[in-house]
Amino acid sequence: MLPDPPAPFETPEPPPAPGLGAESPAPAAPAAPVPEAPNARRPLLVALATTILVTALSYLAPKDHAGTAVGLAFLAVTWWLVLRADEHVIRAHGLSLGGLLEPLPLDRRRLLRDAAVASLWVLLLAAIIFPPFWIGFKLFWRVKMPFVLRGFASPWNEISGHFLAVALPEEAFFRGYLQTRLDAAWAPRWRVFGADLGPGVVVSSAIFAIGHFLTVPSVDRLAVFFPSLVFGWLRARTGGVGAGVVFHALCNIFSATLQRGYGFSR
Structure with a gap:
């Protein structure tokens, strides 16, 4: 069985209310939820059990529905651990989404x-990261042919899948639950472009990458460690997972567009 959701811990000041992408004033929150006895063992064990679960689902579920099954598993675990609690616990884990999930x-x-505000963060990061990623993609794969823009076979299914079945579940679990709990155990100690980061962002990103490798055993899958650091930075910088969800989905869509445009996939 999965452990009960974290209980709120008492502090004299109410916490900020993270929404879709940035801090928002919270109405009269009497306590900020954090672990009563911060310890990295519990979230790491939860991550291990969840990784085993989603890996099994990725192989056992019908091929056309495996991704959806994995996404639902991440959401179910996050609901059990965080989302079924009160708004204070939800806000502390950055899962408010502007109040949608409170x-x-x-x-x-x-x-x-x-x-x-979340949209501004996403646009800024896309402008900074996407152009060099495009250049790196061409250099790594030694692309010689010109890029040809090719649309998705089923745009609605593709786009909604990237947002709802991939980005939202993964950000909710890895950045909402896991990074938050690891930060409670290992306090952030580095200031990086306005965000307070610690070992939690590195460890959660490593687990994120290992999970991708286990579901599709290819060394290339481990590369998701690096964008995961950016998603973790967004979580710390904005106080919520909303901007990370949108940027995560756009990264996947952009990568898929490049693969289609250069003939690697259809």
């Missing part, structure tokens, strides 16, 4: 504000 009436102004 058990409170939706504040539309907060939702729109957080969505706008």
Whole structure:
């Protein structure tokens, strides 16, 4: 059985309310949820059990539905550990999504504000990272042919799949639950471009990469360690996983577009 969700820990000040991408003022939150006795063993054991579960599902589920099964497993684990708790626990794990996932009436102004700020972060990172990634893609694969833009066979299925079946579940578990709990055990100690990072972002990214390798045994899959560091930085910088979800999905879509455009896939 999975462990019970974390109980709120008591502090004299309420925590900030992370939304889709940035900190938002939270209404009267009396306590900030963190582990009562921070210890890295528990989240690491949860990560091990979850990795075994999703790896098994990736091989046992029907091929056309394996990705969806894995995504649902990540969401189910995150719900059990975090999302079934109160709004204070959800906010502390960066899983509010502008209030969408909190058990409170939706504040539309907060939702729109957080969505706008998250979008700005995503656009900024895309402008910085995508051009050199494109160049690196061509150099690594020694591409000689010109790029030809080719659309997805089923755009809605492809795009919604990247957002809802891949990016959201993975960010919710790895950056929302795992990185948060590891940061509670191993306090952040490095200031990187405005974000406080610690061993938690490195360890969660390593587990993220190993999980990708186990589901599809190819050394290339381990390369997701590096974008995972960026997703972890976004989690720490914005206080929520929303911007990371959008950027994660766009990274996958951009990579798939390059593969199609250079004839590596259809």
